[in-house]
Amino acid sequence: MTSSPPRTTAQTGARHSRRLVPDGPAALRLGLLALVAIGIVGAALELAFERHWATPVQLIPWVALALLGVALVLLLLRDAGPVLTVVRVLATMVLLASAYGVFMHVSVNHGMGAMDPEWDSFSPLTQWWYALTKSVGMAPPLAPGMLAQSALLLLLASLTRRRAA
Numbered sequence: 001m002t003s004s005p006p007r008t009t010a011q012t013g014a015r016h017s018r019r020l021v022p023d024g025p026a027a028l029r030l031g032l033l034a035l036v037a038i039g040i041v042g043a044a045l046e047l048a049f050e051r052h053w054a055t056p057v058q059l060i061p062w063v064a065l066a067l068l069g070v071a072l073v074l075l076l077l078r079d080a081g082p083v084l085t086v087v088r089v090l091a092t093m094v095l096l097a098s099a100y101g102v103f104m105h106v107s108v109n110h111g112m113g114a115m116d117p118e119w120d121s122f123s124p125l126t127q128w129w130y131a132l133t134k135s136v137g138m139a140p141p142l143a144p145g146m147l148a149q150s151a152l153l154l155l156l157a158s159l160t161r162r163r164a165a
Contacts, residue, residue, distance in 0.1 A: 025160045032157035036072050039150030040065055046143060057104065064097040064147050071154055079162050087158050094151040101144025109137025 044065055052058045071090035074083050110131035113119045119127065119136075130136045 026162065029157050029160035029162065032153050032160070033072065033076065036068065036150050036153045036157065039146055039153065040068050040072065043143075043146045043150065046146070060097055061101060061144065061147060064094045068094050068147070068150055068154065075154065075158060079158070079160075084158055088155060091151040091154045091158070094147055098144045098148035098151065101147065102141050105139035105141040105144065106131045108139045109134060109141065112137035 043061070047053075047061055047065075052061065067090045071087045071094075074090075075087045077083070106128070110127060113122075113127055113130060113136040116136060122130070132141055134140060
């Protein structure tokens, strides 16, 4: 009668379960990449609902989303060498575009404050605070932050490996 010792069977079962359900860094990586994908879809839907394409400047977040999408696919396909560098550069470019978006939204809101007759009586700090918190204007300053969040998550995912070395 031949049979495998219990220890060998348990090790083989553990090896098979690891392939089906990743744990540790692999699970973290998958979770981060899933959050990036959700962020891309959510930001694209928000931009579409707002019809955010009327001017060339409004196309910047669409380009940023495309860059994030390319970077996500690249990282899914390969997580080493020059591809990893390209992913990190693209994510950094999206971070910069996001910072520009926050600045633009706050600036537009600040400009709208001039329509308020009391605007000049506010201190500059109060004016900028109102612009940042969307107390004046219609541009949501935190919307570009969705891009920054997804870019940061992608950068974090680039620090993990698909497989253990």
